[in-house]
Structure formats: structure tokens, C-alpha cells
Amino acid sequence: MCASFPIFSKFKLTLPFVIIFISIILTLFNCQNFTSEEPKQKNAELLIATQIFLDMSYAMSTQEKAKLQIGYLPDQSPGSENDLKELIQLGNKLFRDINLSANRIQACITCHPLDGRLAGMDRQSTSRGTFGQLGKRNTPTILNIGFSSILFWDGRRTSLYEQAIDPFVNPLEMSLPSETELVTRIQNDQSYQSHFTNLFPNNPTVDLHKVRLALSAFERSLVSKSRFDDFVKGDLLLLSKQELDGLNLFLEVGCNSCHSGYNFGGNGFAKIVSESLYNPNDFGKYEVSGDTNDRFVFKVPSLRNVFLTGPYFHDGSVSSLREAIIRMNSYNQNRNLDNSEIESLIAFLKTLSDRTKSN
Secondary structure (H helix, E strand, C coil), rough: CCCCCCCHHHCCCCCCHHHHHHHHHHHHHCCCCCCCCCCCHHHHHHHHHHHHHHHHHHHHHHHHHHHHHCCCCCCCCCCCCHHHHHHHHHHHHHCCHHHCCCCCCCCCCHHCCCCCCCCCCCCCCCCCCCCCCCCCCCCCCCHHHHHHCCECCCCEEEEHHCCCCCHHHCCCCCCCCCCCHHHHHHHHHHHHHHHHHHCCCCCCCCCCHHHHHHHHHHHHHHCEEEHHHHHHHHHCCCHHHHHHHHHHHHHHHHHHHHHCCCCCCCEEEEECCCCCCCCCCEEHHHHHHHHHHCCCEEEEECCCHHCCCCCEEECCCCHHHHHHHHHCCCCCCCCCCCCCHHHHHHHHHHCCCHHHHHC
């Protein structure tokens, strides 16, 4: 819409603005004397005004559906309300510290890069650990992780506090021999002393509890801002016709039945439909629960920043977003999307990207 009507680019096109604008247009045309002097020009003006009205109406109806069926991402993730700035800073320091891996060359941020336009994952099918060992699962983005109640592809953790230490001692990741070694390395680094003293003046000793608190606070702070959220909040001008079409398709074909809520997933599980397309030696949630019903069951990932975080699926087996949609489309019982619809869906999914990383 913005490209079609640049005059509106300076305005936030909210519902009150639309109502006022349409009222003005209708008043002007009702007051005009349509004689035979300039019928073609006046007809053209009326057609333009009609198209503006239709575009606005489409945006308004789509926004209302999105508001009711999806919602928008809150400014803060749950539990972050009382996180101190200093605690987040300590978590950021721990997250970036290469000395906390076995051979001191890898940090959390190695697989979850955040700087510049990087969106919280390394864009590898599967990531390599400290000693070059290759994991069997795709690294998920850490952006908006505070809105997920299920962590890791197999769902073995349900809170950031629980999850915080796992990568340091995982032999396929940072490979520290023990949690004790993690604490010792932090204790021996003088640059951490002031952080723990200021945050925990009554007991500044480094321990796992404090490390968990700091890392989870930092990870909760990683909240992205997207054009989609601004659109749902009321700025009707932000999405193009193709993006609006894609949003309507997303709801129409039932994508949100799994990728649900304002986080577009991240809080549920699903069984993969065709086991032959994925790693046959990865049994997903079954490896945690031991329940045979959980074989090949994996976490449904959030679609936020999905355009920036390929390859896709739990094993990183699909390189492009288009290919991922085509694969899922082949199992869709509601509707088989054609190429034009797939392009519209891709256009919509791009609106879920963090504004600071997609421009």
C-alpha cells in the first residue's frame, strides 16, 4: 500500500485516520458537480479513491483477523520485568566469553550470533562444537526465546534458568568436563569480580545459580521488533497487498494451528510426517521421555525471523524458505498452494523479521 500511495508514507495509518480520510473523500465527491466538462478525469479520480478505499478496507479486515487469531509480541518476555540492567550485562558477558569452552575458542554467541544483521543462529545445517564435532540438530535462533515454554528440539528443558548451563557441558557443544569447571573459570577471571560484587553484595561468590540467573536474564532481553507487530498494533500502512495476501493465506490454510500465538510457535510439539526425509537416527522427544509415542516428535519452532534463520527443520535439511514451505504444503490437507500463493506466504513471513536486521 505504501508504494502505491506515497502521500501516506508520513502518516501512521490507524483506524481513526482511515475513517477520517474516507469521510473526506466521500464528502468531496458528493459535493462535486459531475457535468460533461471533464467526465474522464473525474471518473479516474473516483476510481483512484475507490481503490484507496478498497485497499484500506482490506488492510483493516486483515488486521482485525490477525489481532484476534495471532496478536502481537509484547515488549518484554515473561519474567523479565524485574531483571536488573546489570544482571543482563553480566549475562551478555558470559554469553560472549570464549574462555568458557573447553579449548577457549568458542562462546554461546559463536552458534547464536547477534551482532549486525545476524538473527541469533549461525545459518548452518548443524553446528560444530569446540573440537569440530558436528551436532545432529539445527541451531535455533535465540531471539524471542523468552516467549518459549519448550526449549531444545526435544523439549528437555522448560525454562531458560534450567537450560542455561547445558551448552557449556554438552560434549557436542562447548565440551567443558563439568559444571564445577565452568564456575572455576569464571572465578579465576578477575573481570567478573566487580559484576558479582555489585549484583550480589551479601554473597558475591560465583555459583551456578547466579550464572543461571544472569544468562536467563540476558536471553529474556532478546526481543525482536517486526513490521507485523506494528501492523497489528494499528499501523495499517505497513504491509503490502502481497504481504496481506500471505497473512490471510497463513490463517486460511491453518499454518497457525501449529505455529500458534503471537510467537508463531515455540510452545508445542508435532510429529514429523515423513520420517524418510529426515535423520533416521534422531528420535526427538522420545530420547527424553522414553515414550514410543514420542518417536520423531519435535518442538514446533517459532516462525519469527524465519526468513533470516535458515536452513530449516530440526536437522537443517532444507536450505531455502521456499523449499520448506513446499515441503509442508505437500502435507497440507486444507489447501494446495500454487506458486503465486507461496510467494505471498514468503512475503508475509518476511514481515516477522526483526526490523533492525532486515533493512
